[in-house]
Amino acid sequence: MTEIRKIHKVRQSRSTMEGAGVKLKRAFGEDHPKLDPFLLLDDFGSDNPDDYMAGFPFHPHRGIETITYVLEGEVQHKDSMGNEGIISSGDVQWMTAGNGIIHEEMPIRSEGLMWGFQLWANLPAKNKMMNPRYRDVKKEDIPEVEVDGAKVKIICGEVNGIKGPVQDIVTDPEYLDVTINPNSEFVHSIKKGHNVFAYVIQGEGYFDEEKEILLNKENLIIYEDGEEVKISTADSSVRFLLISGKPIKEPVAWYGPIVMNTKEEIRLAFEEYREGTFVKYTG
Numbered sequence: 583m584t585e586i587r588k589i590h591k592v593r594q595s596r597s598t599m600e601g602a603g604v605k606l607k608r609a610f611g612e613d614h615p616k617l618d619p620f621l622l623l624d625d626f627g628s629d630n631p632d633d634y635m636a637g638f639p640f641h642p643h644r645g646i647e648t649i650t651y652v653l654e655g656e657v658q659h660k661d662s663m664g665n666e667g668i669i670s671s672g673d674v675q676w677m678t679a680g681n682g683i684i685h686e687e688m689p690i691r692s693e694g695l696m697w698g699f700q701l702w703a704n705l706p707a708k709n710k711m712m713n714p715r716y717r718d719v720k721k722e723d724i725p726e727v728e729v730d731g732a733k734v735k736i737i738c739g740e741v742n743g744i745k746g747p748v749q750d751i752v753t754d755p756e757y758l759d760v761t762i763n764p765n766s767e768f769v770h771s772i773k774k775g776h777n778v779f780a781y782v783i784q785g786e787g788y789f790d791e792e793k794e795i796l797l798n799k800e801n802l803i804i805y806e807d808g809e810e811v812k813i814s815t816a817d818s819s820v821r822f823l824l825i826s827g828k829p830i831k832e833p834v835a836w837y838g839p840i841v842m843n844t845k846e847e848i849r850l851a852f853e854e855y856r857e858g859t860f861v862k863y864t865g
């Protein structure tokens with residue numbers, strides 16, 4: 583019999599400040615065995631420019647990947663490799679910081695709704711010092727698959743034999759944007775041993791077989807191990823991110839935007855940043 587994953591824990595995202603004074607909601611932001619290899623998920627949805635216009639001026643990253651998915655609005659990106667571009671509504675930037683990048687991420691729109699997500703994925707020790715790389719994915723390159731009663735945007739991973747554009751990522755992640763119609767059910771296999779969570783964007787749904795509580799916007803659902811998730815709806819639809827990956831199970835030393843395995847590696851990273859030797863690869 584197929585083992586349906588049970589809910590380990592449900593949380594509500596919490597308001598916090600980041601960058602140069604960006605007000606956002608943090609779904610999680612810590613090293614947790616059931617979220618490994620993921621470290622952080624920020625939801626930057628706001629229709630008040632005062633909440634987001636300060637943006638994220640130049641800052642370093644090392645040892646992780648940052649995955650930015652913009653639902654509404656535009657984010658301008660510039661970095662130490664000389665890259666420059668705009669992440670627009672529906673686009674994804676999958677950035678592997680590896681041995682180090684210095685970049686800025688600034689909102690362009692100065693009125694109306696700005697909404698998106700930034701996910702941080704850890705890298706295993708053997709990949710932390712890989713050269714940085716980018717996967718810039720345009721909205722039109724993200725396949726949308728219709729399955730019984732649901733539609734799924736596949737950023738990374740596979741649904742019904744259709745693969746998303748982001749491939750060959752170290753932690754074998756899956757990143758799906760799923761919408762389930764009212765009174766419908768969505769079942770999806772996730773490799774046993776991989777960790778998985780869902781984050782609700784709109785509407786409400788049941789995130790396990792028990793169907794005891796309808797979960798809604800800004801709920802984070804962390805799952806137990808198993809083979810499949812089964813998510814269903816009552817009279818409303820539900821839209822959520824469904825994200826999974828292979829846990830790294832290594833020590834985590836984390837300070838701000840830099841995540842390594844030891845305190846010594848963190849100290850060295852900040853020393854290099856001060857001395858101007860942080861960036862190892864400029865393309």
Ligand code: MN
Pocket residue numbers: 638641643648685687
């Ligand atoms: Mn950043």
